Amino acid sequence: DAKTTQPPSMDCAEGRAANLPCNHSTISGNEYVYWYRQIHSQGPQYIIHGLKNNETNEMASLIITEDRKSSTLILPHATLRDTAVYYCIVRAISGNTGKLIFGQGTTLQVKP
């Protein structure tokens, strides 16, 4: 699976959009970008995933660059409850064991 690079930490003001970048320059054509987050002392939570088109759901939007070498997770109106570690993971959807390998992620601190 392709390696990802994320900034170790970010701050965001409550109510503002949080934009979390992820670099995955070695991504393969059959690999998707997944985002999970982990709020302190809880299990990770699935947020969103995408292949090449931008995706949006009730939690967030995922913007993937045209060359697919990077992506941005957008939380449109961050709240204090969005404070968490956000993980960007790249992996193929099929033909593998299904396991997720977590990097260090980005610690997002939403401030009042």
Place this chain on the structure above:
Amino acid sequence: GAVVSQHPSRVICKSGTSVKIECRSLDFQATTMFWYRQFPKKSLMLMATSNEGSKATYEQGVEKDKFLINHASLTLSTLTVTSAHPEDSSFYICSARVLGLAKNIQYFGAGTRLSVL
């Protein structure tokens, strides 16, 4: 999304005892479940892949005789930490994979905090 239940949420035990942690998929069947361990301020580390009806696949460096995994049904996987010692104290998290239309998404339990005295 799908629900994964993990029990217990917290356990304190004496050194030398064994501890069993259960992971259940509540509203879907999971042929594959995963077990992770997380130390304070660290990321999740995959320990093993639990396969229904067959032996678990352990990651390099994880002792299979120390961490026994059983996946006897499509909704239940268990992790038993045998002869626990203080260095086994950690946050253990399970996940289950939803296939098909859900595009291979994994859903996680709330975790079990193990403290070995």
